Amino acid sequence: MDILSEIVANKRKEVEASKELYPVKLLEKSMYFDGKPVSLKKYLQREDKSGIIAEIKRKSPSKGMINAHVSVERTSIGYMQAGASGLSVLTDKDYFGGSPEDLKVARSFNFCPILRKDFMIDEYQVIEAKSLGADVILLIAAVLDKKEIEKLGKLAQGLGMEVLLEVHNEEELERSITDKVDLIGVNNRNLKTFETDVKTSMDLVEKIPADFVKVSESGLADPEIIKELKKEGFEGFLMGETFMKNGRPEKAAKEFIKQLEIE
Numbered sequence: 448m449d450i451l452s453e454i455v456a457n458k459r460k461e462v463e464a465s466k467e468l469y470p471v472k473l474l475e476k477s478m479y480f481d482g483k484p485v486s487l488k489k490y491l492q493r494e495d496k497s498g499i500i501a502e503i504k505r506k507s508p509s510k511g512m513i514n515a516h517v518s519v520e521r522t523s524i525g526y527m528q529a530g531a532s533g534l535s536v537l538t539d540k541d542y543f544g545g546s547p548e549d550l551k552v553a554r555s556f557n558f559c560p561i562l563r564k565d566f567m568i569d570e571y572q573v574i575e576a577k578s579l580g581a582d583v584i585l586l587i588a589a590v591l592d593k594k595e596i597e598k599l600g601k602l603a604q605g606l607g608m609e610v611l612l613e614v615h616n617e618e619e620l621e622r623s624i625t626d627k628v629d630l631i632g633v634n635n636r637n638l639k640t641f642e643t644d645v646k647t648s649m650d651l652v653e654k655i656p657a658d659f660v661k662v663s664e665s666g667l668a669d670p671e672i673i674k675e676l677k678k679e680g681f682e683g684f685l686m687g688e689t690f691m692k693n694g695r696p697e698k699a700a701k702e703f704i705k706q707l708e709i710e
């Protein structure tokens with residue numbers, strides 16, 4: 448079984464357990480439930496911002512441990528002060544070392560768009576994302592068919608959140624395009640082999656319809672590449688490891704964003 452299938456199989460069990468522990472009725476009591484989310488689309492289009500969506504990721508199946516002792520409070524605040532357009536918080540525990548609690552902490556210290564980064568397969572997780580204070584959810588085309596994308600996307604949008612659809616190739620893009628998503632992310636990392644290649648973004652950009660905000664994801668480490676991706680039409684840049692591998696990820700983000708020369 449490849450890692451992606453393993454993660455999803457594990458996730459199904461996890462979600463069933465969560466449903467028992469925290470039923471939807473309880474999630475709906477969260478103070479965030481009636482709140483209005485912050486639009487990632489709008490933040491990515493602000494000219495005073497970098498377009499960087501800075502990620503909090505302790506570990507990953509491809510890199511192992513990246514940063515075991517990160518302070519979510521300090522890093523999330525620092526990322527935003529450094530000029531990031533939004534935050535991405537991994538909430539998967541078993542493979543990425545995150546937790547729903549991480550998202551709650553980031554939410555409580557920041558007014559900015561926050562993406563819940565997880566493997567969404569069930570409507571329960573969308574409701575849970577809302578209850579944690581997320582503004583955006585991720586849907587991964589490699590693990591969902593179009594019907595599922597539409598169902599989860601519609602629910603998220605109905606709760607006021609935006610939806611980032613992640614694709615890795617033309618086939619995934621073509622079979623999953625729907626107006627139930629707001630942004631399209633091209634993952635430069637092949638989730639089956641873990642290799643990253645920014646060419647994936649360059650090749651797919653022209654095939655993405657104009658009404659979606661375009662995000663390039665993974666393997667980004669060079670400010671010059673960000674500038675090139677911007678010229679190609681990308682407005683968002685999802686970055687984790689380049690920042691997280693430093694003891695102080697927020698400092699690395701500040702240095703990086705400075706090099707993008709945003710006025």
Ligand SMILES: O=P(O)(O)OC[C@@H](O)[C@@H](O)c1c[nH]c2ccccc12
Pocket residue numbers: 502504564565587613634664665666667685686687688689
């Ligand atoms: O650490 P990187 O190479 O900068 O990548 C960040 C982000 O794109 C990556 O964490 C990611 C993209 N899509 C995902 C789906 C699930 C988990 C993680 C991811």
